[in-house]
Amino acid sequence: MSGIISNLINDGTTLVEEAKDEIKRVYKEDDRPWVVGYSGGKDSTVVVQLMFEALMELPKNDLNKKIYVISSDTLVETPLIIQSINTTLHRIQEKAMQLDLPIETHKVKPKIEHSFWVNIIGKGYPSPNQQFRWCTDRLKIDPANQFITDKVDSFGEVIMLLGVRESESATRANVIRSHSVEGKILMRHSSLNNAYVYAPIKKFSLDDVWNYLLSNESPWGDNNFDLHRLYQDSNSGECPLVIDKTVKESAGSCGNSRFGCWVCTVVNEDKALTGFIQNGQDWMKPLLNFRNYLTSIRDDRSMRMKYRMNGQVYFREVQFEDIDDKSYVLTPKKGGRQKKLELFSDYKVIEKENLNNYLKTHNIDLSTSDDPKILIKDDDNKLKRLGLGPFTMEARQEILRNLLSIQKTLHHPSDESYELIQEAELREIRNIWFKHGDFEDTLPKIYTETTNEELDWEKDERMLFDERDLSRLEIVCKEHGVDFKLFKKLLSIEKNHSGFKVRRGLMDQLSSALKQDYLHL
Template sequence: MINNLISNMINKDFPKVDEAKKLVQEMYLEDHRPWVVGYSGGKDSTVVVQLVFEALSGLPKESLHKKVYVISSDTLVETPLIISSINDTLRRVQEHALKLGLPIETHKVKPPAEKSFWANIIGKGYPSPNQKFRWCTDRLKIEPANQFILDKVSAFGEVIMVLGVRDDESATRANVMKSHTVEGKVLMRHSTLSNAFVFAPIRNFSLDDVWNYLLNSDSPWGDDNHALNKLYQDSSSGECPLVVDKTIKESAGSCGNSRFGCWTCTVVTEDKALNGFIESGEDWMLPLLEFRNWLADIRDVRSYRQKYRMNGQVYYRDVRVETIDGQEFVIIPKKSRKREEKILLDSFEIVEKTDLKEYIIKHNIDLSTGDEPNILIKDEDKYQRLGLGPFTMEARELILRKLLEVQRDLKHPSEQHHELISEEELKVIRRYWLDSGEFEDRVPQIFREVMGYDLNWEFDDRPLFDAEQITDLELLSQEMNVDMKLLKRLIAIEKDYNGYKIRRGISQEIEKALKQDYLHL
């Protein structure tokens, strides 16, 4: 077997590759449904794009009757070196396709600024993703890719997704693929998009097949596949696939251990990708790793989180009480890199659940800030703490400031002004903060303080009140025992509906604001 493999490598004779190319040609000629090829920058997707490129090059020009769209997902927080490499590859593929007259178009799909990683974290206060709350994959990868596919479905009726998925990647992936396979058919059903089908031309490839082909076949658009191989050799991590199906989101795994994932990934305990790059000599990326680790560490810090959810819902988390060496400790589970915390029970003030609202009013506690009393809530025979909600405004301001500082000081080897957060995202964050009732226009202030210059901020986004008016409102709300956050939200609702002749929906918005849990503990 080894002798045959060596002989195949010398003669560049790979039966699986020849079969895959032939299958690609047959499937291409079978109908008029356009293809959407997923490209992540990793080995498997590179094999697929290269196979498609070579297969189409081998067809007569008159047979090239339908479009092939090569799409790559840009989450806007991709590892800088990788997104730069992907951009170069997409450009080369497009240039060589045009030169050869191939019907290939390259596209990058990305989330709108309103749904970006920073818009969610800094703008809305989403806690950074973890294994149990992995909101990022849907918003940053699946939805943008699916929107591109749906656009093609609406134009052509049906599309075929061409993906670099393989049965031997994992047992979970193989089972998922098997469940979508129709016996005797090459195409698989797409689980969520009814008019889309999946074609996996390298489904039966092994890892050796993938690398044997890449390292013994020149890239038709001029890339260096040996450089790609070196990326994998530098670490034990793999690629982050272009995910277009929610049913395989979990089998795709987190991309934090991948060479081709997001540099901000907090789902994994350790980011092997960034560590690998730094160990390989890309030490300019160390500030990114430090920021990522800090973002992961503050996720469960109570002083950085509101004590109710975005919809105002208050919830409770049970904590254990254990006796250790004769002393009672409260055991607080953690979701971040620190697994649990032990605190002496005597250091807490115990508050009966039925007395919680009175306690909060008496001590003038604002659950939207980090100013939380050191209390345990007693509910019959168990102890609880208030559950955590979004990042507080103070935490969001801190995250924005630190992110801008990293961007300002980053020494990117080829981009003097590399952006970690775009101007468009900053403007979205500003709008989110103002819409939520924040009167002080903090985003332009923070940007100016860190970066030393101003952006062209829109006139319509100016705050409603100046500093003196805000102080007067705060004093008045305190005097009248009115929740300041509620007052801000009601004023923001009025602003949103101001000028409309028919203000349909305003009553529901006001009712929603008045019914938030934290107001009625």
């Protein structure tokens, strides 16, 4: 077994002592504040503990600059992990104050309008996957970078301390080397100006990490053996705090071999949640079931609109497979997910220029669950099908109902106030739904029906019509060949600009709505 003992250097100083000496030296070199990334996992715990111990050993007159320990809370973190992070941050802050160390702890969170549920349920974003991994930027990178940017604005330059190690993977080693300058300890951040990266444990092996943690008591009172058990129970590893968009892929998908968000759909199986449940945390079974449900509906064509958020219609070339003298339309799936086969004879082939007429004749609404069994012969004479866009409004309402149902019955063993979705997110989703044509204001109704509770909803004066009025308007639109969704969108845009003396941007928004692809197929 390799480890600290095997990592003795020539003068008898251990790798740990060498790391602490380097931390002290770098700390005293200048007055640039430090921002230390803490994810709650083993590597970041080593960095924070080494940094804490190094500061304890420095003379008081050398403690002349701030250190900010930040942790990312995506608002959908695995409950046991975020509970552990909250406890540790509190303990670090208390101990630092007792010892008069210049350390502040902070949690960085996404803005409500960028939260996971606002994107999924509000805007209809499809669940993240490897090809469309929109969550990392919005939930982790942007909040952390905003914190760093604020410190750069205040101090001119900052230094980020991260728990990255070269031995983690060949990819991680290459990333570290690509950002390093020979003979320099600090690496320049690849995307943030005036920010530098310091990796004090980049030479540590996995054994070095665990040997140190299990051989040295936490200075703020955590039990590192509990952290070790957490890894064992989750069958997993940590989800690092990512602060660099150019290297986010090397961080890995947290749902596979690392613990992170309980809703992670990037991978086929969430080993972390499964591991916790197998080790006695049965109360989390509903979370795993819901996560699997989100994964299962992602590519369900009846749950998705057939054009993008901006109204753009696009086409995907289809594949075919012949089995027993029959031809099938093939929908391939990523990873271990089962591919879908449908008889080619069940489809109707139409020319691209006839698509609009076909949809009107058969009264097909591409924003709903309607999924016509058609293949489009494009200009290049290849057969294609309509591409998928956001979740339909009906799908978003279903997701919300299911989420609220779980929240109502879920019992966190040590946090009675634990919520899956916050009230602020519900209010933001309600606002987005209105802009997307939900003039019936269905969210408060869904909330009351599902939870048997009432929230103090502000009356929205923008609700112009009752259900009977909307039905009449829809009939009038059909009689005159006007798209009802477009009509509601135009009304919403106009109402949002009413009351302003200068209605800047109104005509641009109206023009954009009128030019959406699906209106002009």
